[in-house]
Amino acid sequence: MDEASAMQYLASHGHDKTGNDVIFSWLARYQNAAAAGASAVNGTIGALLEDDGSLAINGVVDAALRTAPAAEFAAYAPLKGLPSFLDLAVSLALGDHRATLESLGLHTGATASPGGSGALYLAASNFAERGDAVLLRDRYWGPYAGFLRGCGLKSATYPLLPSANEPATAHLDLEAFSSSLDELAKTQQSVMTWLNDPAHNPTGLSLPAESRFALLNAFMESATRNEHVGHTLLLDAAYHLYADEPHGWAETIAEALDAGLPWPENMLVCFALSLSKSHTIYGLRTGALVYLHPEEASVQRLNDVMGVTGRQTWSAAPRVAQHVLSELHATEAGGQSWSEERDRLASLLSQRRERFLRACTQHGVNINPSHDGFFAWYECEDPVAVAEACAGQHVYLVPLTGGVRIGLCAVPTSQVERVAEALAVATGATQ
Ligand SMILES: Cc1ncc(COP(=O)(O)O)c(C=O)c1O
Numbered sequence: 001m002d003e004a005s006a007m008q009y010l011a012s013h014g015h016d017k018t019g020n021d022v023i024f025s026w027l028a029r030y031q032n033a034a035a036a037g038a039s040a041v042n043g044t045i046g047a048l049l050e051d052d053g054s055l056a057i058n059g060v061v062d063a064a065l066r067t068a069p070a071a072e073f074a075a076y077a078p079l080k081g082l083p084s085f086l087d088l089a090v091s092l093a094l095g096d097h098r099a100t101l102e103s104l105g106l107h108t109g110a111t112a113s114p115g116g117s118g119a120l121y122l123a124a125s126n127f128a129e130r131g132d133a134v135l136l137r138d139r140y141w142g143p144y145a146g147f148l149r150g151c152g153l154k155s156a157t158y159p160l161l162p163s164a165n166e167p168a169t170a171h172l173d174l175e176a177f178s179s180s181l182d183e184l185a186k187t188q189q190s191v192m193t194w195l196n197d198p199a200h201n202p203t204g205l206s207l208p209a210e211s212r213f214a215l216l217n218a219f220m221e222s223a224t225r226n227e228h229v230g231h232t233l234l235l236d237a238a239y240h241l242y243a244d245e246p247h248g249w250a251e252t253i254a255e256a257l258d259a260g261l262p263w264p265e266n267m268l269v270c271f272a273l274s275l276s277k278s279h280t281i282y283g284l285r286t287g288a289l290v291y292l293h294p295e296e297a298s299v300q301r302l303n304d305v306m307g308v309t310g311r312q313t314w315s316a317a318p319r320v321a322q323h324v325l326s327e328l329h330a331t332e333a334g335g336q337s338w339s340e341e342r343d344r345l346a347s348l349l350s351q352r353r354e355r356f357l358r359a360c361t362q363h364g365v366n367i368n369p370s371h372d373g374f375f376a377w378y379e380c381e382d383p384v385a386v387a388e389a390c391a392g393q394h395v396y397l398v399p400l401t402g403g404v405r406i407g408l409c410a411v412p413t414s415q416v417e418r419v420a421e422a423l424a425v426a427t428g429a430t431q
Contacts, residue, residue: 077319081112085322089288095247111306116274199239199373359420374409389426
């Protein structure tokens, strides 16, 4: 009897949930090699590590958390989130462009969620009709598929990188994006696209300003052409505060409004905000769904919908970080001290990336464009074979669909050249 038929109490949709997370199984291989005394390099995990391999912690956030009153740890938060935190969430999503966007007539709202994952779940469960496909790039963070499937949704994809018709520096296949959008708008009542930008997981790609504008414009035009089809552009901002242009999307939206592009009523833009990485509080499960729309009533309605969805799923999001971070960012000095620590962590990432990309060039490794955030990406046909060949040199990476993810966030700065060398050997680039 196989395992599935043995578990006759499990509903059919529960049977689909199989397998261990691939990232954790490759991390275990690194750990076993290191424990056996090998000089092993860990490029597997998606958390930022210091060069000595310990978890990087924003000391200002940590110190502030430790002074929080007991009641802030113990009490429930309001179901929709602490008001001061919701205000902070909007500011973290929009940065200095917030005032401009509000003066241009946009209303903003937010609902607190358990991390960015909770925000993605809120969007999946409310912005697409069951059975619809959500539009993704063809390289995406693996859990997206589970969030969508769990909400009865499918996915459609377009290529990560441009075809020959678009300039390579656009880092966007606008034609493919637009035609996929058209297809979906013809057949569905709702169109939603998830875009992890800037600092895409798993590649580190960030769209340049022109591509952001072109994508937003295509989305607005589609919403205008298909006025009875709801359009939601969800920007997954899991790593944006480590990017060169952290608030590029807010700037692009402001530019579009400034240029007089009309915002269709059936269009919503939202941000799935995660404080896990930006404030190094992965385990405190703090994030928010932030939404922008020209009608205040729409934003009010979303507050209710998201609050009720949260209530029915996880109750309230955890309180303590909502309280502590809204207090910390409420003063200029607090915000400044957080950002100094954040800058230190960001420069760790950029040093590793620069050295890695340089070494890839030297060794002839054809690495994907990579700009910001935690990862880099080697696109290939047989990712498991490449990752195995790297593991054979005690460099541990993660094979995913279409390529190998290099967790620069975890690799000590002095070891990044070794990763490029291992890839060169694994892929025969040095032969
Ligand atoms: C692309 C992406 N989106 C969202 C998240 C959600 O993060 P969390 O739920 O830990 O805040 C992550 C975390 O790894 C991520 O990589």
